[in-house]
Amino acid sequence: QVQLVESGGGLVQAGGSLRLSCVVSGRTFSKDAMGWFRQAPGKEREFVATISANGENTYYADSVKGRFTISRDNRKNTVYLQMNSLKPEDTAVYYCAAKLGLTPGTVWSRSELYNYWGQGAQVTVSS
Numbered sequence: 254q255v256q257l258v259e260s261g262g263g264l265v266q267a268g269g270s271l272r273l274s275c276v277v278s279g280r281t282f283s284k285d286a287m288g289w290f291r292q293a294p295g296k297e298r299e300f301v302a303t304i305s306a307n308g309e310n311t312y313y314a315d316s317v318k319g320r321f322t323i324s325r326d327n328r329k330n331t332v333y334l335q336m337n338s339l340k341p342e343d344t345a346v347y348y349c350a351a352k353l354g355l356t357p358g359t360v361w362s363r364s365e366l367y368n369y370w371g372q373g374a375q376v377t378v379s380s
């Protein structure tokens with residue numbers, strides 16, 4: 254059974270930082286590209302960041318570039334999202350997702366291409 258479990262969400266003031274973690278089980282984690290997406294109330298789910306299976310390539314949404322960093326530890330089956338300089342508009346439920354990797358260096362930004370999803374972690378940024 255495949256499970257993705259996010260943690261690390263919470264309430265933070267604008268300008269603060271949070272680090273989200275997502276632990277994956279039931280899959281060969283090192284073969285999967287991983288992504289982070291978010292959904293704010295009343296809005297569609299949007300892409301945030303992605304990292305290739307081999308960890309060599311990353312890609313970010315323009316709205317978070319320079320503030321957020323995605324990383325992974327294949328020994329721990331965990332992907333991280335370090336979020337700095339948070340803004341109120343970053344408030345959302347954040348989801349991690351796994352994409353079966355056919356090529357180890359590819360990154361993926363389209364949510365419909367991901368195969369497995371976590372339950373989400375709430376991030377609230379107060380002004």
